[in-house]
Amino acid sequence: MRGSRVVAVGHYQPAKVLTNDDLAELVDTSDEWISSRVGIRTRHVAGPDEPVDELAANAGAKALAGAGLSPADVDLVLVATSTAVDRSPNTAARVAARLGMGSPAVMDLNVVCAGFTHALATADSLVRTGTARRALVIGADKMTAVTDWTDRSTCVLVGDGAGAAVVEASEEALIGPVLWGSVPEMGHAVRIEGTPPVFAQEGQSVYRWATTQLPPIAREVCERAGLTPEDLAAVVLHQANLRIIEPVARKIGAVNAVVARDVVESGNTSAASIPMALSKLVERGEISTGDPVLLFGFGGNLSYAGQVVRCP
Numbered sequence: 001m002r003g004s005r006v007v008a009v010g011h012y013q014p015a016k017v018l019t020n021d022d023l024a025e026l027v028d029t030s031d032e033w034i035s036s037r038v039g040i041r042t043r044h045v046a047g048p049d050e051p052v053d054e055l056a057a058n059a060g061a062k063a064l065a066g067a068g069l070s071p072a073d074v075d076l077v078l079v080a081t082s083t084a085v086d087r088s089p090n091t092a093a094r095v096a097a098r099l100g101m102g103s104p105a106v107m108d109l110n111v112v113c114a115g116f117t118h119a120l121a122t123a124d125s126l127v128r129t130g131t132a133r134r135a136l137v138i139g140a141d142k143m144t145a146v147t148d149w150t151d152r153s154t155c156v157l158v159g160d161g162a163g164a165a166v167v168e169a170s171e172e173a174l175i176g177p178v179l180w181g182s183v184p185e186m187g188h189a190v191r192i193e194g195t196p197p198v199f200a201q202e203g204q205s206v207y208r209w210a211t212t213q214l215p216p217i218a219r220e221v222c223e224r225a226g227l228t229p230e231d232l233a234a235v236v237l238h239q240a241n242l243r244i245i246e247p248v249a250r251k252i253g254a255v256n257a258v259v260a261r262d263v264v265e266s267g268n269t270s271a272a273s274i275p276m277a278l279s280k281l282v283e284r285g286e287i288s289t290g291d292p293v294l295l296f297g298f299g300g301n302l303s304y305a306g307q308v309v310r311c312p
Contacts, residue, residue: 003173004127006120006165006312007069010062011279012055013044013161013266020156027152034156039242043159043267045144052084052162053094056140059162059275060095063136066312067166071099074166076132077106078123080115080139080271082192082300083146084108095138105132112190112300113238114180115139115271116163120295121178121305123167130169138164139271146192146199154199157241159267163275165312176225179217180305183209190300210244210298215251218296218306222252225292225308229253233291233311234281238298239263239273254294258286270299287311 019042020031034040046055056079064071079092089097092106111118116139123135140162149155167175186209189202222229232254237245239262249259262277269276274295281287289311296306 003170004124005170005174006309008063008066008312009165009279010059011163011276012058014046016045017042018045029152040267042265046142046160052140052142053091055162056138057095057098059164060136060138063164063166071101074134074136075104076135077104078119078137080109080119082110082112083141113270114297114303114305116274117297117305124175127169134168139275141270141272146197148198157268159269161269161272161276163272163279174310176308178307179221182301182303186302211247218252221306232257232294234258234287234293236260236278237296240268
C-alpha cells in the first residue's frame with residue numbers, strides 16, 4: 001500500500017472583524033472578561049450573502065493554487081462542516097461547482113470540531129488504496145449563523161472561516177495513522193440543535209474532559225507515527241479556547257513545538273480551525289517543509305481525531 005501526503009494548504013476568512021469591544025455593545029461583557037477567560041480578542045463574521053460553501057471554495061482555491069494544480073486535477077472533495085443550511089446539494093458539491101471541477105466524488109462529513117481531522121484521515125485512506133487519485137479536504141463553518149447573540153457564554157467564542165488541504169499519493173506515508181473515538185453518552189455537552197439550530201455547550205464539562213482525557217490520547221497519536229512529542233515541530237489543536245489549548249499542549253509534552261494560537265484572532269471556527277491555523281503557520285514560515293506537525297481535533301459529540309502530518 002502506498003502512502004499519501006499533504007501537498008498544500010490554504011485558508012479563507014470573511015472581511016468583517018468583530019472585536020471584544022463590539023461584543024460589549026451587544027451583551028454584558030468586556031474585552032478583559034473575554035480575554036482572561038477564553039483568550040479571544042477578535043473573530044471574523046460572514047455576512048448573510050456568504051454561505052459556507054463560498055468560504056470553503058475560497059480556501060480550496062487557495063490550496064489548489066499553492067499546489068500548482070487546477071480544479072480538474074481533483075477527483076474527490078471532502079468538506080467537514082456542521083453549519084451548512086441545505087441538505088442537498090451538499091457543501092462539497094457546491095464547492096466543486098464554484099471551482100469548476102469536472103466530476104469528482106463529493107462528500108460532506110459532520111463531526112463538528114473534529115471534522116477536519118476525520119476528513120483528512122478519510123482522504124488519506126482513500127488515496128492510499130487508490131480509490132481516489134487526489135483529494136481536496138476542507139473544514140468550513142459559519143458558526144455565527146447558529147449563535148444566540150444574547151448568550152454571552154457562547155457568542156464570545158465563535159467565528160467563521162475555512163481551511164483546506166490537497167492530499168495526493170506519495171512513496172512515503174507522510175500522513176500518519178489516525179487515532180479517533182468519542183464519548184457518545186456525553187454528546188449533549190456540545191450541541192447545535194433545534195429549529196432554527198443554535199449552538200450551546202456545557203463549558204466546564206468540555207474543559208475537564210479536554211484537559212484531562214485528551215493529552216494521553218494525543219501522545220499515543222505521536223507513538224503511532226513513530227515519534228515522541230519532543231520530535232514535533234508544531235502542535236495544532238482545535239482552536240476552542242486558549243484556556244484549553246495551552247494546558248493540553250503543555251501536558252502533551254511537545255516542548256520544542258510551535259503551538260498554534262489562532263483562536264486569539266479567529267475565535268472558535270469549529271471544523272475550520274485546524275486547517276486554518278495550519279495554513280497560517282505555513283504562510284508565516286513558522287514551520288518548514290517536512291516538519292512533523294500534530295493535528296488534533298476534538299469537541300462536538302465529545303469526539304476526537306488526530307494524526308501527525310509532514311508539513312507541505
